[in-house]
Amino acid sequence: MNWNDVIRYATDGNPAPSGRVEKSEEEWLDQLTPEQFRITRQKGTERAGSGALCIAHDPGKYSCVCCGENLFDSTFKFESGTGWPSFTIPIRENAIKYEKDTAHGMSRVEVMCNVCDSHLGHVFPDGPEPSGLRYCVNSESLILET
Numbered sequence: 001m002n003w004n005d006v007i008r009y010a011t012d013g014n015p016a017p018s019g020r021v022e023k024s025e026e027e028w029l030d031q032l033t034p035e036q037f038r039i040t041r042q043k044g045t046e047r048a049g050s051g052a053l054c055i056a057h058d059p060g061k062y063s064c065v066c067c068g069e070n071l072f073d074s075t076f077k078f079e080s081g082t083g084w085p086s087f088t089i090p091i092r093e094n095a096i097k098y099e100k101d102t103a104h105g106m107s108r109v110e111v112m113c114n115v116c117d118s119h120l121g122h123v124f125p126d127g128p129e130p131s132g133l134r135y136c137v138n139s140e141s142l143i144l145e146t
C-alpha cells in the first residue's frame with residue numbers, strides 16, 4: 001500500500017470487503033456509547049490526545065468498535081505526535097474503505113471500515129516508510145484485542 005493506491009481506491013472504487021454489516025441508526029444507537037455513535041456514524045472527531053488508545057503499546061489487533069472487523073495490527077502503530085492513534089498500513093488491504101472528503105475547506109481522504117462504513121478518521125501521505133502513509137484514527141472507533 002502507498003499513496004497511489006489510496007488515491008486509486010478513493011477515485012476508482014474500493015476493494016471488495018470480506019463481508020457486510022448494515023444496521024439502522026436505532027440499532028447503532030442501542031449498541032454504541034453516545035461518543036462512539038457521534039464519531040463512527042456521524043463522522044465526528046475526538047479531541048486530540050483524549051483517546052484511550054492513543055498511547056496504547058500492547059501487542060494486539062485493533063478492531064472496528066461497530067462490527068468487530070480487524071482493521072489494524074499493533075505492529076504497524078506508531079507515535080505520530082498528533083494525539084490520535086496512527087498506523088502505517090491496515091491489517092489487510094481490503095479492511096479499509098477510502099473516500100475523498102472536502103469538508104471543512106480541506107481536501108482529505110476519509111478512511112472507513114470496509115464492512116460497516118464506520119468512520120475511522122483520515123489517511124495522509126506523510127507517514128513513515130515503507131508505505132509513507134499515516135492512518136490517523138479516532139480511538140473511539142477502535143477496540144484493542146490483546
Ligand SMILES: [Zn+2]
Nearest residue numbers: 064067113116
Ligand atoms: Zn466495522
